[in-house]
Amino acid sequence: MPALLAIDNVTRMFGGVVAARDIAFELQRGEIVSLIGPNGAGKTTLFNIITGFVKPSSGRVHFDGADITNLKPQQVAQRGIVRTFQITNVFSGLTVGENLRAAQYLRLTGPFWRTMLGLSDARDRQEAADRDAAELLRVVGLEHLRDETARNLAYGQLRLLEIAIGLAASPKILLLDEPAAGLNSEESARLVELLRWLCRERGITLLLVEHDMSVVMSVSDRIVVMNFGQKIAEGVPEVVKQDRRVIEAYLGASLDEDDGAANGMNADA
Numbered sequence: 001m002p003a004l005l006a007i008d009n010v011t012r013m014f015g016g017v018v019a020a021r022d023i024a025f026e027l028q029r030g031e032i033v034s035l036i037g038p039n040g041a042g043k044t045t046l047f048n049i050i051t052g053f054v055k056p057s058s059g060r061v062h063f064d065g066a067d068i069t070n071l072k073p074q075q076v077a078q079r080g081i082v083r084t085f086q087i088t089n090v091f092s093g094l095t096v097g098e099n100l101r102a103a104q105y106l107r108l109t110g111p112f113w114r115t116m117l118g119l120s121d122a123r124d125r126q127e128a129a130d131r132d133a134a135e136l137l138r139v140v141g142l143e144h145l146r147d148e149t150a151r152n153l154a155y156g157q158l159r160l161l162e163i164a165i166g167l168a169a170s171p172k173i174l175l176l177d178e179p180a181a182g183l184n185s186e187e188s189a190r191l192v193e194l195l196r197w198l199c200r201e202r203g204i205t206l207l208l209v210e211h212d213m214s215v216v217m218s219v220s221d222r223i224v225v226m227n228f229g230q231k232i233a234e235g236v237p238e239v240v241k242q243d244r245r246v247i248e249a250y251l252g253a254s255l256d257e258d259d260g261a262a263n264g265m266n267a268d269a
């Protein structure tokens, strides 16, 4: 079985800066992979390349055997690669439920979905959307906040809403850019449970960029490490956290999840 996602020798220059240099790695179906590295390593750039927001200077991206390098972001999303953003893209003036409705709008109005679902009239579609929205809120644990305005949510709840918005697009791969940023340890632990559940019960493949090493080490099947635009290591958590180049990249900060110094990895936090 070919990889679900293959990054083939991708390079991206921004003026004189090499944001990504000759990066290659794969995602297998059902895996949880973390992309880590110090600030400016090129992680978000790689997310932007995978999701069509930025074109690589060279190299290709393949999804499910097809070359998606030159697709537009909307086309990439329609194929099932969906992302959340490092900076929130929730509409703060809308309620939680309305935010989900906005996320569902595109996929539910297209002729594709009408045919797929065999739904003939608007009311059936509306009911299906309501059921979906309720289920998504239940999955992320925000069902009690459906009618709350997004700007009133606690930060951790906002991050969960972002994940629900991503899920509303029925992703095959969900890319999460720093989902644990700003979460307390209890919220982080719940996030890890949610991500595992999505993978196990929904068959969603996950690629996350994350600075919180306790999250990364506990949730990842594999870790890809970048530094200054280059891939410097790849492997299972136990191996990666012992890797000399990885430890050096983090200025000697311990990568052990039991070690309080782990948070020192996020240099500007």
Ligand SMILES: Nc1ncnc2c1ncn2[C@@H]1O[C@H](COP(=O)(O)OP(=O)(O)OP(=O)(O)O)[C@@H](O)[C@H]1O
Pocket (backbone or CB within 6 Å): 014, 017, 018, 019, 037, 038, 039, 040, 041, 042, 043, 044, 045, 046, 086
């Ligand atoms: N649109 C852009 N224009 C110019 N330079 C950019 C652009 N996007 C990224 N870069 C540069 O590319 C490099 C990689 O940036 P990127 O945002 O991918 O890093 P990152 O690993 O996501 O960092 P962080 O952990 O801080 O989010 C940085 O030097 C950054 O300044």
Ligand SMILES: [Mg+2]
Pocket (backbone or CB within 6 Å): 043, 044, 045, 086
């Ligand atoms: Mg980033």
